[in-house]
Amino acid sequence: MTIKEAQEVVDTWITGTGGGYHDVLTNMAILTEEVGEVARVVARRYGAQRAKPGDLHDGDLADELADVLWVTLCLANQTGVDLTAALRANLDKKTRRDAHRFDN
Secondary structure: OOEEEEEEHHHHHHOOOOOOOOOHHHHHHHHHHHHHHHHHHHHHHHOOOOOOOOOOOOHHHHHHHHHHHHHHHHHHHHHHOOHHHHHHHHHHHHHHOOOOOOOO
C-alpha cells in the first residue's frame, strides 16, 4: 500500500464506518496519547522499565505504531497534507543538510 492509498483508505473508513473525523485538536491529543503508548511498550521491552502490578501486558509495538500512523494519516487528510510529497521533501531536506554530517 502506498502512502497515498493509505490516506485514501483511512479517509474512506473515517467518513463511512468511523462516522467522521474528530476535530484537529482532538486528533492531536489522540496522537500524543498513541505516541505515549509506543513509548510505554519500548520502555518496557527495550529499556529498564517494568510493568506495574495489575498491568495485563506490555502492549504490541506493531499495533501501537499502526495507531500512530493511523492518526497521522487522519491529521494529514483533514489538513490537506499530501504525505507522499511531504515525505519526499523531508527526505530531500535531510539529504542536503546531512550530506557530510556523519563523515569521519
